[in-house]
Amino acid sequence: MNALLKPHTKKWFAAFAKWNPWQAALTFNIVKSARSAAVCSYCGVKRVRDYLVVNTRLENEWSALFRLCEDCALSRQKNFGEKTVPLTA
Numbered sequence: 001m002n003a004l005l006k007p008h009t010k011k012w013f014a015a016f017a018k019w020n021p022w023q024a025a026l027t028f029n030i031v032k033s034a035r036s037a038a039v040c041s042y043c044g045v046k047r048v049r050d051y052l053v054v055n056t057r058l059e060n061e062w063s064a065l066f067r068l069c070e071d072c073a074l075s076r077q078k079n080f081g082e083k084t085v086p087l088t089a
């Protein structure tokens with residue numbers, strides 16, 4: 001079993017880009033313009049937690065760990081059927 005890739009790190013972006021290049025590029029720009037890794041992977045707000053998407057795998061079987069706000073976690077569950085589990089710190 002793989003260790004978790006920390007969201008918004010170089011390695012995480014590399015795995016994400018192979019799985020979904022378009023979304024990875026968007027997230028890269030979000031993080032870059034926020035000048036902080038502590039933002040939502042999808043919308044860039046700053047109230048976030050790390051969520052494990054248990055029914056998805058990134059490239060090379062990396063676990064799909066995302067940094068999400070509550071709204072994005074919920075809407076991705078609803079719209080894409082992602083099963084997201086918040087990680088407790």
Ligand SMILES: [Zn+2]
Nearest residue numbers: 040043069072
């Ligand atoms: Zn969000």
